Amino acid sequence: MSRTNISRRTFLRASALAGGGFMLGIYPKAAAVLAQRQQVPLTPTDFVSIAANNVVSIISRNPETGQHSLNMLAMLVADELDVDWKNVKIIRPDADAKYGPQFTGGSTATPTNWEPMRQVGAASRQMLISAAAKAWGVAAAECTTASGRVLHTASNRSATYGELAAQAVTMPIPDVKTLKLKDPKDYKIIGTTTPDAENKDIVTGKPLFGIDVKVPGMLYAVFHKTPVPGGKAVSANLDAIKAMKGVKHAFIVEGRPLPSSFPNYLNLDPGLESGVAIVADSWWAAQSAREKLEVKWDEGKWATADSAEIAKKADELSRQPAGRTLRKDGDVEAVFKRADVKVVESAYVFPFIAHAPLEPQNCTAHFKDGKLEIWSTSQTPQIGKTIVARVMGLPEKDITVHMIRAGGGFGRRLYNEYMCEAAHISKVAGAPVKLLWTREDDMQHDYYRSGGFQYLKAAVDNSGKLVGWHNHFVGYGEGETFTHAGEVNGNEFPSRFISNFQLQATVMPLGIKTGALRAPRSNVYGWVYQSFIDELAHAAGKDPVQFRLDLLAAGPPAGTQGVMNPQRMIDVVKLVAEKSGWGKQKFPKGRALGIGFHYSHLGYFAEVADVTVNANKKIKVNKVWVAGDIGSHIINVGASENLTQGAIVDGMSEMLQEISLKNGRVEQTNYHEHPLVKMSQTPPIEVHWIKSNNSPTGLGEPALPPILPAIANAVFTATGERIRTMPMTKQGFSFA
């Protein structure tokens, strides 16, 4: 890997550029945390540096977990800067508030960076032009740029950016208000395919991921945490463990109390659970010692939690008056009593599931002389730094957080307890420590996608119109607080599209942590609502696509930002119907198409699945069509297709997964009990885009939710059996 001598680089300072308009529509708690960070003004920030040899180094500020933001952010800068992509070197910075938000979550990278990163590029370009104009004694307005050069055609002069860089830094910084951005028709990088800049390191096995970090004198740690949330390690055979080969330290970690029953773990993580840490001269020695560990636990109040009991309780609660009403439009009860309506009732049940990114949680930390250095794969490294500062009682200025590429995120690494654990263990051990969890640790100590129960009742009238909808959601929480990322929202479709609509909720207590999993809430509510709408289409005797189009057409006009615009959804539904040949084929028994759509994270997606179901309820997904609208530009074309196809595979896996509780403990341990779809089960996936006249938005999440109902609805048409319980294996279904 080439590195440029820093003394030969000249930094362009693009200061005081706006942080970019912030948008609604990501999950509200993340939005609040992010907005708080966003208020930090972008103080003079080094995003661009140009070497004498014209190599352009661009800071890509976000953590990379596989969503290709590393390239994407640099593409925005490079295009406006007007340089050739082949001359770009991408720099991954440390976590530092001076860069503005460094946040991988909520599909926010595109909408929060689209403006400011292009402005960084354009401002840098303007300063290079100013430098050339001054040197040549010509008006800046007469100068143009191309491929890393400033040109003055009238006098036939030109200079490379490398030649101009030293002068350019002395030029005034353009006012963001007068900054002229490119006409989109002139984009040369935005809208192309740029392979991930780290591909070569990936395919040659270079140390790249958190687990690969190595620092001098480093020891290795395992952390055996309480199997029951809130439990305490009372005592352990520490002397025997310490006597084992290679073991340097073994100690009990006290753990810290939760700040409240259902905190927003994103910024209120307690950081340390109770358990036993073992530090050794190799990870294998630490893990081998762990197998001999005997711990006496005080298991606390959650020691009897049991998924079967929870389901029984939810069923009882569903038949009692709801805890509270979150939205009430019209009068659903009156509609259900009408003689001219058909009423449909269904209960949808979904489990907790784990993130299970392939790289287990890990973190390397070095506490020395009151200062802390951390190497982390966190999706929220700045927030992580704040949490570690609180847990360790250190000022943030004494903590350095290096961002490291992550082997998958999916929301798991929004949370930062592994940073706290590594920091604490390093401090006690008095050495740099790499903490590495096992797969079992990872699966049993997650911030799970919240499970829940939705009891739905709706009415269609004689004309086939959906006229009433009632939903009693039974989830988890306390009082008015839902568990983190497990809430229901009264603005979620189909609210506002049905004049008689009621959403009620009842909550049950819960001990385990919950959190945001790729397309939080949407990843399962999309299946619930789009499946129930399918039931209603069949009850109304209407084609499922037409029924949806009618429902969307009856909705309110485009509302405020962050709320679904019905026309954009109508457009993707029509496109996916057209591409999939919806209604045009006659299939043999056991084969059918199904459709689902969902709006989340500012993205509009409709998907059709073609499935064949055999007598053993094995589902072969023959093909999937995706139509998406994420705005005017698909910034990185190849990566966008890859990410969308991955979202389909991910959504299919979720139909098979479950985290259940027995004696307060998570029962599943590894991938054989929480499966992922395999290559042979992956269908061909065709991806189509509508490039609408809207600012580009993110793609990490919104393509996922519709695939679950698309498949489930196809299965119903093919078999007559409706999937109302996840994992679908509970109804005997699996993928062929």
Place this chain on the structure above:
Amino acid sequence: MIKLKVNGKNQQFDGDPEMPLLWVLRDELDLKGTKFGCGMGLCGACTVHVDGQPTRACFTPVSAVANKSVTTIEGLSPDGTHPVQVAWQELDVPQCGYCQAGQIMSACALLAKTPKPTDAQIDSAMNGNLCRCGTYLRIRAAIHKAAAAPAKPAKAANGGAKTTASSRKSGTK
């Protein structure tokens, strides 16, 4: 004392003979390309070749590979020009990239036996390698592409941009 050959180089290991090959490679020999995903041979991220056979290093005790020849991702080519590595880059297969070393090792083992595999043969050979990001379609396409490539390794065409990281520099010194 266990003797083995790793990427053509003789190595000795005198630690715990039960230590899985994965940890010998990663933490003793500092070959970080082979990854830890599950520890039970369920995900394939740790796939290496032992005497040419694809093997899950995470649950293979190092004693089981005594006097054998191990090839890891680092041993495929010095510079990423093995046809499979080239195809992976050209098709921009990775998302997070964590599973890809194992995927590539399984793919190379397949192609060594079956130079022109069908989709079904690819699926059968690759089904033990999980990709949490779901890049399977590109993996399959890259295997076909590598199978079609001329035997002489081609030069990687990697779109241009390179990365560096201040963090990684200090993290791996």
